[in-house]
Amino acid sequence: MAIKWRFPLVFLSLVLAVNGAEADVPAIFILGDSTADVGTNNFLPSSMSRADFPYNGIDFSNSTPTGRFSNGLNTADFLANLLGYEESPKPFLSLNSSSLFKWFGGFSFASGGSGIFDTTGQRINKNCIPLAEQIQQFSLVRSNLSALMGPVATETYLSKSLFFISIGSNDMFEYYSSNSSIPKEQFLSSLVATYENHLKTLLNLGARKLGIISVAPIGCCPSLRVLNATGGCIEELNDHAKAFHSKLAVLMNKLSSEFEGLKYSLGNAFEMTINVIQNPLAFNFTQVDTACCGTGKLNAENFCKPDANLCTNRDQYLFWDRFHPTQAAYKLAAVTLYGGGPQFVTPINFAQLAKA
Numbered sequence: 074m075a076i077k078w079r080f081p082l083v084f085l086s087l088v089l090a091v092n093g094a095e096a097d098v099p100a101i102f103i104l105g106d107s108t109a110d111v112g113t114n115n116f117l118p119s120s121m122s123r124a125d126f127p128y129n130g131i132d133f134s135n136s137t138p139t140g141r142f143s144n145g146l147n148t149a150d151f152l153a154n155l156l157g158y159e160e161s162p163k164p165f166l167s168l169n170s171s172s173l174f175k176w177f178g179g180f181s182f183a184s185g186g187s188g189i190f191d192t193t194g195q196r197i198n199k200n201c202i203p204l205a206e207q208i209q210q211f212s213l214v215r216s217n218l219s220a221l222m223g224p225v226a227t228e229t230y231l232s233k234s235l236f237f238i239s240i241g242s243n244d245m246f247e248y249y250s251s252n253s254s255i256p257k258e259q260f261l262s263s264l265v266a267t268y269e270n271h272l273k274t275l276l277n278l279g280a281r282k283l284g285i286i287s288v289a290p291i292g293c294c295p296s297l298r299v300l301n302a303t304g305g306c307i308e309e310l311n312d313h314a315k316a317f318h319s320k321l322a323v324l325m326n327k328l329s330s331e332f333e334g335l336k337y338s339l340g341n342a343f344e345m346t347i348n349v350i351q352n353p354l355a356f357n358f359t360q361v362d363t364a365c366c367g368t369g370k371l372n373a374e375n376f377c378k379p380d381a382n383l384c385t386n387r388d389q390y391l392f393w394d395r396f397h398p399t400q401a402a403y404k405l406a407a408v409t410l411y412g413g414g415p416q417f418v419t420p421i422n423f424a425q426l427a428k429a
């Protein structure tokens with residue numbers, strides 16, 4: 074797909090300069106799944122992984138659903154805000170001449186339902202954009218920037234930009250629910266090896282500041298607790314999430330010795346979230362196992378739809394729907410990634426990464 078730049082080039086240069094002066098990084102590029110999607114899937118006509126209907130977005134003014142899987146904003150928005158932007162960069166797929174120059178400061182490629190594997194989240198028709206294709210979309214942006222600014226300026230610009238990536242949960246959900254005969258250790262190794270290839274492609278395209286968040290204890294999502302007679306978490310999924318983080322830590326350390334100038338922050342979504350689940354009141358949450366919006370057991374047997382039950386004290390819930398956090402939980406995650414200590418984000422946090 075070619076990006077059509079239908080506005081004078083001078084505008085873009087102006088905007089790049091302005092953004093660079095105001096924010097910590099000249100641009101933010103967001104890749105990943107529904108935890109970072111700010112409306113990408115609204116532009117995929119056959120996608121079933123959508124959130125562009127009520128009660129999603131209920132806490133925006135006019136309660137507008139935007140495609141975010143949240144009652145309001147998500148971690149991409151809060152992180153962008155902490156880095157000096159108003160909110161997350163807009164979906165790449167929403168790119169058009171009237172809106173582009175106002176938005177430039179990066180793009181979001183994140184797509185709900187997607188995974189590290191190309192097959193994850195796909196159905197008969199195109200349901201979401203896998204990570205490999207998100208990186209291809211970024212490479213189009215890069216070649217267009219290069220045509221506009223020249224290769225040297227583009228390289229500098231991209232090397233200072235932040236790439237935030239939140240992905241991996243959907244691959245694990247699918248492996249778990251497919252009763253696959255592939256051994257667990259082999260599944261995880263193959264997942265991390267595939268992630269490594271994607272990250273190398275991104276690094277070869279000029280990314281040098283990677284902000285990565287690993288996978289939360291997804292066995293504790295309300296939708297998974299429903300499968301456990303005790304209402305407890307599904308241990309197998311939590312074990313995958315924990316092991317994935319350890320493998321990512323090794324991978325990132327290795328990549329930083331292979332790619333000159335690479336700086337990264339690795340957020341430990343497992344630690345961050347389990348910490349809240351075990352001690353909710355310290356974070357002002359009162360509900361960590363039930364979904365705010367849904368129906369059935371734990372309010373988690375169905376997705377959040379206009380006919381679902383909706384909680385009123387949404388800031389006290391960890392989970393918005395059967396899979397996704399509330400705006401309050403997304404905000405806590407962003408604040409922790411940005412300013413948290415080594416228990417939660419290593420080797421440096423996002424604030425340090427932005428300035429590195």
Ligand SMILES: *[C@@H]1O[C@H](CO)[C@@H](O)[C@H](O)[C@H]1NC(C)=O
Nearest residue numbers: 163167168169170171172173
């Ligand atoms: C451009 O995108 C914005 C936001 O998605 C939308 O509101 C507007 O209608 C679009 N304009 C055109 C000409 O497609």
Ligand SMILES: *[C@@H]1O[C@H](CO)[C@@H](O)[C@H](O)[C@H]1NC(C)=O
Nearest residue numbers: 247248249250251252253300
């Ligand atoms: C996986 O196994 C469980 C329990 O044995 C079963 O209920 C479920 O239908 C199976 N799922 C698939 C996709 O085969």
Ligand SMILES: *[C@@H]1O[C@H](CO)[C@@H](O)[C@H](O)[C@H]1NC(C)=O
Nearest residue numbers: 301303304305306307308309
């Ligand atoms: C269900 O939850 C209990 C804790 O309440 C836990 O001990 C058990 O391992 C869980 N079952 C599965 C299948 O993970």
Ligand SMILES: *[C@@H]1O[C@H](CO)[C@@H](O)[C@H](O)[C@H]1NC(C)=O
Nearest residue numbers: 353354355356357358401405
């Ligand atoms: C919890 O709420 C209290 C009272 O509103 C506030 O002072 C405190 O900062 C909150 N704690 C967190 C971790 O948000």
Ligand SMILES: CC(=O)N[C@H]1CO[C@H](CO)[C@@H](O)[C@@H]1O
Nearest residue numbers: 074075076078213216217220
């Ligand atoms: C202005 C410009 O360089 N446009 C290019 C954007 O990227 C696509 C795909 O590489 C090209 O086809 C356009 O010419």
